[in-house]
Amino acid sequence: MSLKFADNTADAIPLHVIAQDALEDWLADQPAPVTSWVQATGFTAALGSALAIPDADGAVSMALVGYGDAARRARGRFHVAGAVPGLPKGTYRLHGLPADQAEVEALGWLLTGYAFDRYKDQKPPEARLIAPEGVDAARLEVIAAGEALTRDLINTPASDMGPVDLEAACADLAQSHGATIEVIRGEDLLKQNFPMIHTVGRASAQAPRLIDLRWGDAGPKLTLVGKGVCFDTGGLNLKPGASMGLMKKDMGGAATVLGLAHMIMALGLEVQLRVLIPAVENSVSSDAFRPGDILTARNGLTVEINNTDAEGRLVLADALALGAEDAPDLMISMATLTGAARVAVGPDLAPYYADDPALVSALETAAAQVADPVWRLPFYAPYEAMIEPGIADLDNAPKGGFxxxxxxxxxxxxxxGDTRYMHFDIYGWSPDAKPARPRGGVGMGARALLAALPEVLK
Known part of the structure; x- marks a missing residue:
């Protein structure tokens, strides 16, 4: 797959982006053969449509992409990318694209080059794009590579993406950027006071572990915490088979923070980056943890287990407690945590929680600019009582489902703790193919965060 722009070349095929209400005027300025061809094919500039126009010898002389109308464009994103599969092989140069959409549409084109081909040959579109004028091509290529990393990690099944493999992926990323990595595994988790990570993962054939990656020695401290549940059976509260089918993506939080970490390091942001990933498999065995158990977390809080299928928050809790000890300027957790979030906002929006108004403003402004939609949900204090069972400090699965x-x-x-904190409850999966997003694993919120970081960490 190619996630890079084509080299600039004088013989690139002109690709005209045309809104429906501009088609008639555009045709009025074209030679008669072009006008006749467009009219004969019935091209109307509908959103995502594509048309190649031949010269007298039958070669492609130019191509058109339909940009629809404003109402249709508001219902989606990466509109030019939607037309790329309909274009012949070749190198294209965009014309007529609104300047404020150039970066998003160019990134969308790059992402059409993604294909998960580990187990089967895949053929992404062969149309290549020269980076539009004024676009930071190198930055977009880094972002596309980070997104591809996230997608690859999520798409890989647990047979090849268990805790051992996730650790290896972190080690590869660290090596490629000159970062350091430390890993605490198995019984050493108990010795170093990570009891809930150990408890959730101890029933698996692969030992649970906490992965700690660090990069950068100047600037604000940024800690990213990603849920790395490589497969979730539900534990003794076993999931039904239909609910287990997508559980390879339960490490989507880890995959997303690793994609974001790649972007941060490759772009050389001036931050002290720390990535914490509790990597486990929630399995069933003779030593699996049980409903009714009470665990003591790293920070001393006790937790009553009312459902072993609410394990993600347990492993994140120990990692967050560790992160807070370092007093970062900002700590962000990302996790495929609850079905409730998906019911509330669906698969496209990245729900997040934050109390800091400046952080919220910067994130939502950035999200709109880079077409990475987010939606704020509340840290609603009156619900605190719902997670306090009485027999322990906290309940991992309050009854009632509200x-x-x-x-x-x-x-x-x-x-x-007292750390400036933000939490994302993401889905990490595109259930249907959409422009620039094939069905499968997908990053959510990472590009918005990347764009917001300079503002929130200054």
């Missing part, structure tokens, strides 16, 4: 994403976020906040 406000499931909010109560999970409140649970996690108990372990972030």
């Amino acid at each position: 406000a499931g994403s909010i109560t999970a976020a409140l649970f996690l906040r108990r372990f972030a």
Whole structure:
């Protein structure tokens, strides 16, 4: 797959981006053969449509991409990317694209080059794009590579992406950027006070572990914490088979923070970056943890287990407690944590929690600019009582099912201490193919965060 722009060349094929209400005027300025061809094919500039126009010898002389109308464009993103599969092989130069959309549309084109081909040959579109004028091509290529890393990690099944493999992926990333990595495994988790990571992962054939990657020695401290549950059976509260089918993506939080970490390091942002990933498999065995167990977390809080299928917040809790000990300027957790978040906002929006108004403003402004939509949900304090069972400090799965994403976020906040904190409850999966996003693993919120970081960390 190619996630890079084509080299500039004088013989690139002109590709005209045309809105529906501009088609008639555009045709009025074209030679008669071009006008006749467009009219004969019935091209209307509908959003995502593509048309190649031949010269007298039958070669492609130019091509058109339909840009629809404003109402249609508002219902999606990466509109030019939607037309790329309909273009012949070749190198293209864009004309007529609104300047404020050039970066997003160029990135979307790059992402059409992604294909998950580990187990089967895949053929992404062969149309290549010269970076539009004024676009930072190198930056977009880095972002596309980070997104591809996230997608590859999520798409890889647990047979090849267990805790051992996730650790290896982190080590490869660290090596490529000159970062350091430390890993605490198995019984050493108990010796070094990570009891909940150990408890959740101890039933698996692959030992649980905490991966700690560090990069940069100047600038604000930024800590990213990603849920690395490489497969989730539900534990003794076993999931039904239909609910287990996508559980290879339960490490989507880890995959997303690793993609974001690649972007940060490759772009050389001036931050002291730390990435914490509790990597486990929630399995069933004779030593699996049980409903009714009470665990003591790294920070001393006790947790009653009312459902072993609410394991992600347990492993994140120990990692967040560790992160808070370092007093970072900002700590962000990302996790495929609750079905409640998906019911609330669907698969496209990245729900997040934050109390800092400046952080919220910067993130939402950035999200709109880079077409990486987010949606704020509340750390609603009156629901704190729902996660306090009485027999222990906290309940990992409050009964009743109300406000499931909010109560999970409140649970996690108990372990972030006084740190400036943000939590993402993402889905990490595109259930249907869309422009620049094939069905499968997908990053959510990372590009918005990358764009917001300079503002929130200054």
